[in-house]
Structure formats: structure tokens, C-alpha cells
Amino acid sequence: MKPILVVGASGTVASELVRLLRARGQNVLSGTSRAPTRPDQVQLDLVRGTGVADAVARAEAAFVFAPPGHVDQHALIAPFVDHAKRHGLRKVVLMSAMGADADPNAPLRRAELHLEQSGLRWNTVRPNWFMQNFHTFWLAGIRDQNKILLPVGKAKGSFVDARDIAAVVAELLLRNDRDDRAFDLTGSEALDHDQVAVLLSQVAGRTITYQDIPPAAMRDGLLAAGLPAAYAEFLLVILGFFKAGYSERITDAVQAVTGRPPIRFAQYAQDHRAHWQ
Numbered sequence: 001m002k003p004i005l006v007v008g009a010s011g012t013v014a015s016e017l018v019r020l021l022r023a024r025g026q027n028v029l030s031g032t033s034r035a036p037t038r039p040d041q042v043q044l045d046l047v048r049g050t051g052v053a054d055a056v057a058r059a060e061a062a063f064v065f066a067p068p069g070h071v072d073q074h075a076l077i078a079p080f081v082d083h084a085k086r087h088g089l090r091k092v093v094l095m096s097a098m099g100a101d102a103d104p105n106a107p108l109r110r111a112e113l114h115l116e117q118s119g120l121r122w123n124t125v126r127p128n129w130f131m132q133n134f135h136t137f138w139l140a141g142i143r144d145q146n147k148i149l150l151p152v153g154k155a156k157g158s159f160v161d162a163r164d165i166a167a168v169v170a171e172l173l174l175r176n177d178r179d180d181r182a183f184d185l186t187g188s189e190a191l192d193h194d195q196v197a198v199l200l201s202q203v204a205g206r207t208i209t210y211q212d213i214p215p216a217a218m219r220d221g222l223l224a225a226g227l228p229a230a231y232a233e234f235l236l237v238i239l240g241f242f243k244a245g246y247s248e249r250i251t252d253a254v255q256a257v258t259g260r261p262p263i264r265f266a267q268y269a270q271d272h273r274a275h276w277q
């Protein structure tokens with residue numbers, strides 16, 4: 001039996017997916033854009049397009065997503081889907097983002113449509129903003145200034161734990177009873193960033209607060225952190241959607257697919273407290 005290919009296997013969601021698949025006895029081929037250091041790895045670069053055909057040829061099914069930093073997700077995903085079709089993969093599961101289906105011309109929606117119309121069996125997961133952002137992307141402000149610095153006002157987000165995303169994807173890859181469907185993945189509660197700050201303060205043992213910043217200050221911070229200008233603008237647009245309330249919606253997809261409720265923010269904070277202590 002060929003393995004399941006997991007693109008970007010060292011990533012936040014994908015690394016947990018690899019762990020879950022292996023725990024269920026599944027053979028996994030781990031995609032990396034770097035030189036492989038282990039026999040279970042395969043070099044595959046979605047941006048350059050190198051290694052994709054060979055990696056897909058070795059797999060029976062695949063999980064794929066566009067790595068962060070790129071705004072034309074269609075250009076990265078469509079060739080992968082075409083190779084998967086050519087090699088007759090059993091199924092491809094795509095990680096997109098909640099709201100991607102709002103605009104049929106958006107590159108991420110075009111990537112979704114390319115998969116949906118490929119003739120392959122497919123699933124798309126559209127997660128809301130990850131809880132994990134608070135110990136990755138937004139960590140610097142928390143660590144250096146005790147502040148969550150974001151331009152999102154008092155809007156709420158039904159943040160989802162990346163471990164729940166991986167659990168849903170594992171089910172979708174291993175079963176076929178929900179094929180050809182998309183799932184918007186959220187947590188079970190919507191919190192604003194003042195509430196998030198309280199929960200992080202409780203586990204950090206010090207006071208962390210939320211500061212609503214102007215988009216221009218956010219842009220400066222993203223550029224200073226080295227993000228490409230086009231991706232910084234993309235993030236500002238989707239943070240604007242957050243501020244407008246589009247990230248508040250709660251779905252039951254995690255429970256429906258995995259059979260258990262989503263991980264709550266307080267649990268995420270407890271499990272990752274070392275990052276803020």
C-alpha cells in the first residue's frame with residue numbers, strides 16, 4: 001500500500017496530522033521543501049514546482065495547503081491537483097481558510113474550485129484563525145510588551161485549535177463517507193481579544209492585555225518582521241474581515257467529523273503556557 005503524502009509535514013497542522021495518521025498505523029510520506037534527512041521524507045516545493053510529480057506518484061492520497069507568505073494560492077495548488085489526477089490518487093484533502101468561498105475570483109477559492117472540478121475525490125477544510133497564532137505570529141508583542149497587538153477592534157473570533165484541524169483531516173483522509181464536501185472549522189466559542197488576553201494572562205502568570213492598533217501600525221510590524229509586502233497587504237485585508245465580524249461564526253464540523261467537541265481556548269492556553277511564561 002502506498003503512503004499518504006502530507007505536504008509541508010513540519011508545519012503546525014501537518015505535523016500533528018502526521019502524528020495522528022501514524023498512530024492509526026498509516027504509512028506517511030512527509031513533504032518538505034528542504035533537502036530530506038530521513039527516508040520517510042520527500043522533497044517537494046510548491047512555489048518552484050519541483051519534486052511535486054515524483055512525490056505525488058509515490059502516494060495513494062494527499063493533504064495539501066499553500067504555505068504562508070504567498071498570495072496566489074491557485075498557482076501553487078492547481079499543478080499539485082493536476083499531478084494527483086494524472087497519478088490517480090484516491091483523494092486529495094485541501095486546507096483552505098474560512099471565508100475563502102466568499103469570492104469566486106479569489107486565488108484561494110480558485111484553488112478550491114480547481115480541486116472540486118478535477119474529477120478526484122476531495123475534501124476542503126476551511127479553518128478559522130488558529131489558536132496557535134498566539135504562540136507563533138503574535139508571540140513577539142506578547143513576549144516583549146505583554147500585549148496582543150492587532151487591528152481588529154472588539155470583534156470576536158471562534159478560534160480553532162490546529163490539533164482539531166489535523167484530527168478532522170485525518171478522518172477525512174482515512175474514511176470515504178464524507179467525500180466531495182467542504183467543512184468550515186471553528187472552535188466552540190467566540191472570544192474577543194480582551195478575553196483571549198485574560199486567558200493567556202492566567203497561564204502566563206502575568207498581565208497580558210489587548211491593544212487595538214491601526215492597520216498602518218500592523219503593516220509596519222509585518223514588514224519589519226520580514227513578510228513580503230503583498231502578503232502583508234493580504235493579511236491586513238483578512239484582519240479587516242475579522243474586525244467586520246466575519247470570524248465570529250461557530251460551526252459544529254469538528255464535533256461532527258471527529259465525534260468530540262473542539263478544544264477550548266483555555267485548554268490551548270494551558271497546553272502551550274511555556275511560550276508565554
Ligand SMILES: NC(=O)c1ccc[n+]([C@@H]2O[C@H](COP(=O)([O-])OP(=O)(O)OC[C@H]3O[C@@H](n4cnc5c(N)ncnc54)[C@H](OP(=O)(O)O)[C@@H]3O)[C@@H](O)[C@H]2O)c1
Nearest residue numbers: 008010011012013032033045046047066067097128129130
Ligand atoms: N494561521 C491561521 O490562522 C490560518 C487560518 C486559516 C487558514 N490558514 C492556512 O493554513 C496554512 C498554513 O498552515 P500551518 O500554519 O499549519 O503551516 P506552517 O506551520 O506555516 O507550515 C508550512 C510548512 O510548509 C512547508 N513549506 C514552506 N515552503 C514550502 C514550499 N515552497 N513548498 C512546500 N512546502 C513548503 C514548510 O516546511 P519545510 O520547511 O520543511 O518545507 C512549513 O513547515 C495556510 O495555507 C493558511 O492560509 C491559516
